Amino acid sequence: MSSSVGGRWFVVFPDHEAASAVFDRIRNTGCQVVRHASGRPWLAGCWDGSAARLAETGDVRLAVLGVSTLDTGQLRVRARAVRTTSDVETAVQGSAGDHFLLASVAGRVYARGTASGSRRLYRAEVDGVTVVADRARTLARFTGAAVDLRHVAARLVSVATPPFPLDQASLFEGVRAVPPGQAVLLERAGEATERRWWRPPESELPLAEGAEGLREALRAAVRARVAPGQRWAADLSGGMDSTSLCFLAAEAGAELVTLTLDPGAPGDEDLAYARRAAAGLPAGTPHLVFDAADLPSYYTGPEGGLGGGEPEDEPTLGIRDRAQQEHLVGVAHAHGVTRRLCGQGGDQLVIPPPSHLHDLVRREPRLATRHLAAYAAKQRWPRAATVRALADRRPFRAWLAAEAGHITGDRGPAGDVQLGWGLAMSLPHWATDRARESTAELLREAAARTEPLADTRGRHLWLYMARQAGRVALLYDRLGIALDMPFCDDAVLEACLRVRPHEATTPWAYKPLLATAMRGIVPEPLLQRTTKGNATPEWHRGMRAHRRGLAAWLEDSRLVAAGLAEPRALARAWLSPGTLPAHEGPPAEASVALESWLRALERHPVPRYLEEHTHEHEHATES
The missing domain is CATH 3.60.20.10 (Aminohydrolase, N-terminal nucleophile (Ntn) domain)
Known part of the structure; x- marks a missing residue:
């Protein structure tokens, strides 16, 4: 729209x-x-x-x-x-x-x-x-x-x-x-x-029945957008989510132009799987592959500078690859395409978070023990920490209040065992005492009045992750990147939530819910993938490419002026991100997005869309 x-x-x-x-x-x-x-x-x-x-x-x-x-x-x-x-x-x-x-x-x-x-x-x-x-x-x-x-x-x-x-x-x-x-x-x-x-539906369906519901919900979501003979671009990352949408769009009769971004990361299998998927689509379907090294680097803004553009309602990581996405849009337009399918949201919806095990161990302890042992080995959860996490029966509000206390303390990396009510919280070392106290105050206020999204940890966190997928879909839409994300449709969300979480995901298979749903639509070898790529190397390249712009921002940082970031520590995070421990990479990325947003609000105090223009018409509704 x-x-x-x-x-x-x-x-x-x-x-x-x-x-x-x-x-x-x-x-x-x-x-x-x-x-x-x-x-x-x-x-x-x-x-x-x-x-x-x-x-x-x-x-x-x-x-x-x-x-x-x-x-x-x-x-x-x-x-x-x-x-x-x-x-x-x-x-x-x-x-x-x-x-x-x-x-x-x-x-x-x-x-x-x-x-x-x-x-x-x-x-x-x-x-x-x-x-x-x-x-x-x-x-x-x-x-x-x-x-x-x-x-x-x-x-x-x-x-x-x-x-x-x-x-x-x-x-x-x-x-x-x-x-x-x-x-x-x-x-x-x-x-x-x-x-x-x-209200979310109950999670009570076995995998086979739930997968059938997901298949029909995804099929309907795609067909709500795609009509036979229409020309559509479609991301084909090599992952199971985008691959599923490509085959569903082809099934619906769309003429596809598929787009694959090759990050060039060592050991990344995305491109190989994308090429296998492209070979299984209807003959003659164009498959365009883009080498990330040939595209604008992360954080490239107007005129090749850092950031820039109209601010949205909140800071977004979408600024990092906006220039890349705009390049892909231009290529798609050259192929006669104005809309594009994207698999965003699949990870959050079809994979229930591990905290469902905290619920399962109280209902089916023998089954939960098998799953827990496999997850602990796969994720390297320390045994003592796992036992403590399982024994923790605090209600949501008590858990949130405790997290507020951790914010003002020095917990270090944010939690190893993922069995809580949410993702464990910590602030980076460049956050000031004011930032810590402000965040803790908000969390304490929330703990006094907020109910969880569901009665159990796993279900609450599953709903939370689905909402994060929705936030990303919304923000990309606002950035002007014409992406359609069918996984974020409410009917797809409901179809996923109806499945028993310990069957929707297991430590022995990757995305069993989606793989089962797409069987017979997506070629079987593509449903057996067990790996996933990441964009970390691109982020580091982008930070290096815009080192000079980041240094200029540091001279009059809005985060520093607001008393939220300590200048020397922030400078080290931005100018030498390779020295950061892994758990502080995402906060460093967050701080760039926040700084960019605050600066953009200053440059654009009046939203461009609210600038006066010729009034077109009063719309008469159909009666």
Whole structure:
């Protein structure tokens, strides 16, 4: 979904007179407007008409923005059955895709994103009424909100996997992120509430039955995007996730152009597996291989400099390979392709985290003991630490409070045995005492009020990892890289969660759930891969290539100025990353992303998409 003017965005207004004044602020920046039955503005912004289904009947307005198997006519028919906001979900029941669902029913507003977080909503009080938007920066612009430096400090733990529940927080003061799985209701009087619209299914299906459900969910997710005869680009990394999507797209009749990035890392088998997969696709399918050494290095920005570009709602690791991705987009366009399939999300969804063993040992101790012994040998878990982790029966809030204590202490590497409620947390040695205290304070506040995503550790962490996949899908979409990530569709998430975790993954097989699901679609040798490549060498090359730019940043670092990073230690991390212990590589990468984001916000205080432009039209919904 994109717009020719500044990118996709929207704002949802309550049916309240005060909201009309808020709408006036963006009257000249939105391409499209849809109104409540009262005539007041309900939905305004810019979106691609081909990715929008809008319907009106009586005092009901429905909008489905994103990927959906529903067409406008079907949505219009379903809208006739909507009487209250409690009926809105029935309008999209049974459809596949990845989309926002928005409604105005007799002036009451219902709005939600996705369960995976691949579509997000934010809310803020503006001029006395609550307004909802798909971008935090939109609401920050309305309210003049400053960056919340406490949450910036917390992202020093990780940008890729910030600790729950801080991972879903807005980084702007006064702007609230709506948690995935929750919908916002705006009343005509202007007040707002949140209501759960999605609950995860029980994990009770055996592997064979669950794999059948995953196969059909993935097949539907691909076909929601791909039509016979359409030309699509598709990542073909050599991994099982992207390979599966390529064969499903070919099955759906797409004309593919496959793209493989060869990182050139010693021992990396990605290219060999990608070539085997390409040989199994329909004859004549172009397979384009890119040597990473011939592409722009990590962190290359505009004019070959470091970073740059419009900031997103939060810092993202997507800045590291943005120039590479833009190069691939250009090549795809030259082959007549504008959309591209990507396997992002597969790792997080089809592989339950090892913490499911903490749950299993209490239900089926004999089976759990076999799995634990194999995992401990494979992951080199120390025996004493494994026993302690299994004996730990603290509830989530107690565990989180303890992690807050570790943040201000000196634990060193973040945990060896992965059987807790989350990924163990630590801050890098360049984090200041202020950064540690700020992060610990946020965690203590969360420990006092936050419930886990599920009652058991393994299920909670599985849901958490799925949300991280959704965050990445969202951020790449916002970067303007036209990537479709079917693994992040809610129906795919649900299909994975229905499978017994100790069967969905085992220490003796790699991705058994996906391999079983794709049997008969993907050639068998490709389903037997047990290795996975990594991009660590590319990151080090990128840091070396932009050493001069990083040194310039250090002279007036925003992280240092905010009191979050110690300058000498940060300089060593950026200018000599090869000397860092392995566990501090991700925090070093996080600090570059944070610095880049803070600088970008200074350069672009007004989001480009909110710059005034010619107003295209008020959209009349189909009735």
